[in-house]
Amino acid sequence: MSLLKAAIIGGGHIADQNHIPALKALSDQVEVVAICSRDKNKARVLADKHGIPFAFDDALEMYSSECKPDIIVNCTANNLHYPFTIQALEHDCHVLCEKPPAMSGAQAREMAELAKSKGKVLAYNFQLRQTDEYQLLRKCLETGQLGRVYHIKANFLRRRGIPGWGNFTNKSIQGGGALIDLGVHILDLALSIMDYQMPDRIVANTYDYIGKAGGKGLMGEWDPEKFEVEDSCFAHLSFPDNSSIALSSSFALNTKMQKNVNLEIFGTKAGALLNPFTLYTEFAGELTDMSFPHLEEPDIQLKNTAAFLDLCAGKPSNICNADQGAVLQEIVEKIYLSAETQS
Ligand SMILES: NC(=O)c1ccc[n+]([C@@H]2O[C@H](COP(=O)([O-])OP(=O)(O)OC[C@H]3O[C@@H](n4cnc5c(N)ncnc54)[C@H](O)[C@@H]3O)[C@@H](O)[C@H]2O)c1
DSSP, X not given: OOOEEEEEEOOSHHIIIIIXXXXXXXXXXXXXXXXXXXXXXXXXHHHHHTTOSEEESOHHHHHHSTTOOSEEEXXXXXXXXXXXXXXXXXXXXXXXXOSSOOSSHHHHHHHHHHHXXXXXXXXXXXXXXXXXXXXHXXXXXXXXXXXXXXXXXXXXXXXXXXXXXXXXXXXXXXXXXXXXXXXXXXXXXXXXXXXXXXXXXXXXXXEOHHHHHOEEETTEEEOGGGOOSOSEEXXXXXXXXXXXXXXXXXXXXXXXXXXXXXEEEEESSEEEETTTTEEEEEETTEEEEEEOOOOOOOOHHHHHHHHHHHHHTTOOOOSEEHHHXXXXXXXXXXXXXXXXXXX
16 A cells, blocks of 8 residues: 655644654654644754755645645644645645634534535544543443433633733634633533434524633733633534534633543443543442543654544544534634624
8 A cells, every 4th residue: 555645735843743753653644744834943953853855935836836735734823724735635635634623613614515516635633532441432422321411510720820921812713712712622522422313403602701801821921911712612502403502712711720631421321431431320329439540642743643534534423524524613703703792
């Protein structure tokens, strides 16, 4: 089997720390041929660091060059996910795009439609799907141990985690705050349990009291003058089959834990907590907690990149696909709209 050729667009933190190492570890399937980033010198430095032959600052130049990628990994900022993914699909590449899928539901839907019409794979990097805990949860769901799941509490909360660097508080680059940066990860897991249905009712609230007050937290000091997004978002999603998700996300919240990333799932036969994995059920007539030992954190990026390559090869894959990404982005847009319009 010949190796697929991958190129990275956006040579920042996530490309350097996550995607390039994962692709390199899968060198029996894929070869990283190029990095394209805004600053050509920085792209060259990163390419040299990882032994990658080509460096560009212009994606069109890359497509017309000899390196001819089959795969693009889109590691640019949120507002560039749409244009670089559309361009990559138009150049007949499969795309692994970073989260969130796009800045609007319409953009993500167009990306999914183009991927379909081109016969190319578009998938999103929601790598929490690859944790051992989530895999165990899926087994419980598939074997019917939870019964019918009718409510999920989905939290991605930081107590004081407003990043003091980067674009995180810039609305035009990020598209939003805690929800679009953090909440989307746990929303993806919750939606995957609810078969990625579209809710028919959404009520949401967003806040920026802590962000606008300024301060210092675990991720440095942030500038309240440049704080344009929500520091917390709370949403209730109700589905046509009367199931529901309560989604909470925060960069900053006056709460006990520094970080709380978890799902609590309520089913007719049993409930479950994702971290540490616990089942709440009746056993021999008694209410029982079944705890599982803390599982080792596997290399979830490596597994998600492998899941992407599986999809490119037409194999079964549990990666977040283009249609799911579009549904998720449409929901994110509706959450923000509900919060903005108070309806
Ligand atoms: N899945 C995860 O857990 C996870 C974690 C961190 C970041 N991310 C996502 O990854 C994306 C990038 O995040 P990051 O932390 O690496 O950001 P970053 O700012 O470190 O990197 C972005 C890179 O894009 C480059 N860029 C900007 N404009 C460009 C252009 N026109 N052409 C080519 N390159 C351009 C920048 O120079 C920079 O190198 C974001 O969408 C973020 O949400 C996902």
